[in-house]
Amino acid sequence: MTKKQLKDLDMDRCVEMGRMCACANLRRAARAVTQVYDRSLRPSGLRATQFALLMAVRVLGPLPVTTLAKNTRMDRTTLGRNLKLLENRGMIRITQGDDQRVREVSLTDDGKEAIIKAIPYWKEAQGRMESGLGEEGMENLLSNLSAVTSLVRKL
Amino acid sequence: MTKKQLKDLDMDRCVEMGRMCACANLRRAARAVTQVYDRSLRPSGLRATQFALLMAVRVLGPLPVTTLAKNTRMDRTTLGRNLKLLENRGMIRITQGDDQRVREVSLTDDGKEAIIKAIPYWKEAQGRMESGLGEEGMENLLSNLSAVTSLVRKL
DNA sequence: CGTCAATAGGTGTATATACTCCTATGTGCT
DNA sequence: AGCACATAGGAGTATATACACCTATTGACG
Numbered sequence: 001m002t003k004k005q006l007k008d009l010d011m012d013r014c015v016e017m018g019r020m021c022a023c024a025n026l027r028r029a030a031r032a033v034t035q036v037y038d039r040s041l042r043p044s045g046l047r048a049t050q051f052a053l054l055m056a057v058r059v060l061g062p063l064p065v066t067t068l069a070k071n072t073r074m075d076r077t078t079l080g081r082n083l084k085l086l087e088n089r090g091m092i093r094i095t096q097g098d099d100q101r102v103r104e105v106s107l108t109d110d111g112k113e114a115i116i117k118a119i120p121y122w123k124e125a126q127g128r129m130e131s132g133l134g135e136e137g138m139e140n141l142l143s144n145l146s147a148v149t150s151l152v153r154k155l
Numbered sequence: 156m157t158k159k160q161l162k163d164l165d166m167d168r169c170v171e172m173g174r175m176c177a178c179a180n181l182r183r184a185a186r187a188v189t190q191v192y193d194r195s196l197r198p199s200g201l202r203a204t205q206f207a208l209l210m211a212v213r214v215l216g217p218l219p220v221t222t223l224a225k226n227t228r229m230d231r232t233t234l235g236r237n238l239k240l241l242e243n244r245g246m247i248r249i250t251q252g253d254d255q256r257v258r259e260v261s262l263t264d265d266g267k268e269a270i271i272k273a274i275p276y277w278k279e280a281q282g283r284m285e286s287g288l289g290e291e292g293m294e295n296l297l298s299n300l301s302a303v304t305s306l307v308r309k310l
Numbered sequence: 311c312g313t314c315a316a317t318a319g320g321t322g323t324a325t326a327t328a329c330t331c332c333t334a335t336g337t338g339c340t
Numbered sequence: 341a342g343c344a345c346a347t348a349g350g351a352g353t354a355t356a357t358a359c360a361c362c363t364a365t366t367g368a369c370g
Contacts (some may be wrong), residue, residue, distance in 0.1 A: 001211050008274045009267060016212050016279070022284045022296065023185075023192040024207040029300040030178075030185035031357075037178040038358085049326065052179040059169050066348060073183050078327050080349070085325075090293035101335045101348040112164060119163045122172070129177045132306040141177065141303065144296045145184040151287040152187035186327075193328085204356065221318060233357050235320070240355075255363050256318040 005081060022148070033129070040125035044118035051122060052084055054107065054115050057092055062106035064097060086111070181303070188284070195280035199273035206273050208237055209266055212247055217261035219252060228304060241266070 007013065018024065020105060037048035046054070056072050057063075065083065069076040069141045086092045091111035107115075130138050162168065173179065203207070211227050212218075220238065224231040238260060241247045246266035252259045262270075284298035285293050 008211070009271060011214065014210055017274075017281075018207070018210050018214060019295075020283065020290075020297070021185070021207060021210075021277070023203045023280070024189050024291065025297055025300045025304075026185045026188050027183070027204065027207075028252075029303045030181045031230075032228060032304050033178050033181050035358080036296075036307055036310055040270060047179045047325070049182065052173070052176060055169055055173050055176075055179075055216075059166065064348075067323080073187055074326095075328050076349075077351090082326070083235075094267075097348095099336070099348080103349070115169075116164060119172075122176070125178070125347095126172075126176060128310055129306070132310065133177075133302060137180045137299070137302060139175065140295070141299045142180055143176070144292070144299050147288060147292060148184045148284075148296065149180075149187050151284070152191055155191055155265075155283055155287065182326095190328080202355070207351050219318075229356095231319075232321085232359080237356070252318095254318080254366075258319070 010041075026148070036128065037122070037125045039120055041121045044114070044121050046114060046118050049082065050086060050137075051115075051118050053079075053086065054091060054111055054118075057105055057107050057111070058115060062104045063097075064102045064104055065094075066102075068105055073153075157225070191283065192280045194279070196276045197282075201269060201273050204237065205241060206235075206270075206277060208241065209246060209262065209270050209273075212260055212262045212266070213270060217250075217259045219259055220249075220306045221257075223260055223262050224246070224299075228308075235291055 001097050027101055032049050037051075041048060042053055044051070053072070056068065060068060063071075065080060066076055068074075069079045071078065083092060087094050089110075090108055090116050093108050095104050095106070097100075111153075117143065133141060157158050190208075196203060196206055198291075199206070208227070211223065215223060215226055218226075219233055220235060223229075226232045227234065229233050229237075232277050238249065239248060242249055245263055248261050250259050250261070251257075288296060
C-alpha cells in the first residue's frame with residue numbers, strides 16, 4: 001500500500017470526496033425530491049416515475065419501447081418493466097408494430113384519465129419546489145441537470 | 156371532466172410539464188450519472204452507492220444506523236439493506252451498542268482496503284464530470300443540489 | 311414500580327434500476 | 341435463397357428505494 005493511497009484515506013480527503021461527488025449528491029437530491037412528489041401524488045395512485053412515464057407516452061406516443069427509452073434516457077429493460085406495471089393497470093396499451101420485433105406503446109383512455117386526476121397533485125409538489133427554490137433557482141437547477149444529462153451522452 | 160382538466164392534457168401543456176418537472180429531471184440526471192460512476196467503479200467491485208456508503212461510514216463512523224440514515228438522508232430501511240450487503244462482504248461491521256436497541260456501524264480493514272482500491276476509479280469518473288462541466292459548472296451543480304436537498308428537509 | 315410513549319431496528323411487499331444473456335425478426339449482400 | 345449482422349425486446353439476477361407494520365428496548369411519570 002503506497003503512501004499516496006494511504007493519504008487518500010485521510011479524514012479530510014474523505015470528507016472532501018464525499019462533498020464533491022456528483023453522483024452521491026445527485027442521488028441524494030433525487031431521493032429527497034422523489035419522496036416529495038410521491039407523497040403529493042399518493043392520492044392519485046401514481047408514483048412520480050409512473051406519472052412522468054405516462055406524460056412521456058402522452059407527448060411522444062404511440063412509439064416503440066426502444067425509442068421511448070432513448071427519449072427518456074431510461075434503460076430499455078427498466079423501461080419495459082415500468083411499462084408493464086402501467087399496462088397491467090390499463091393505463092397504456094402495448095401493441096405489435098408492423099415490424100414484428102417492435103412493440104408500440106400508446107396511452108389508453110384510462111391512462112388519460114389517470115393523468116388528468118394526477119396533475120393537480122403534481123402541480124402541488126412542483127409548486128412547493130418552485131416556491132422554495134424561486135423561479136431563478138428552479139431554472140438554474142433545470143439548466144444544470146440538462147447540462148449533466150447531455151454531458152453523459154458524450155462520455 | 157371540466158374544461159380546465161381537459162386543457163391540462165393539451166400537448167403543449169404536457170410538454171411543458173415534462174420539461175419543468177424537478178423530479179423527472181433530477182431522476183434522469185441521477186440515472187445517467189450513476190451509470191458513469193458505476194461503469195468506472197466496476198473493476199473495484201463496488202457500486203456508486205456502495206462506495207458512497209463506505210465513505211460515509213469512514214467519515215462518520217462508528218455510529219448507529221439511524222444516525223447514519225439521518226446524515227446521508229437515506230431511508231432507514233433502505234440503508235439497513237444496503238449496509239447488509241457490505242456487511243456480508245466483510246467491509247463493515249455491525250455491533251450491538253450499549254443501548255440494546257442500537258446497532259453501531261463501523262468500517263473494517265477490508266472496508267478500508269476496498270475504499271483505497273476504489274478511489275482511483277471514482278476519481279476517473281469524477282474527473283470526467285469535472286472536465287465536462289468545468290469547475291464552475293460543477294460548483295454550480297453541487298450548490299443547486301444542496302439547495303434542493305435542504306429545501307426538502309423543510310417541506 | 312408499572313404503564314406507556316418514544317426510539318431503534320427488522321420484515322414483507324412493491325417499485326425502480328441496470329447488466330448479462332437470450333430469442334425473434336429484419337436487412338443487406340452475395 | 342442463404343448467411344452475416346444489426347435491431348427489438350424479454351428473462352434472470354442483483355441492487356436501490358421506501359412504505360406499512362412489527363418487535364424490542366428505553367425512559368418518563370404518576
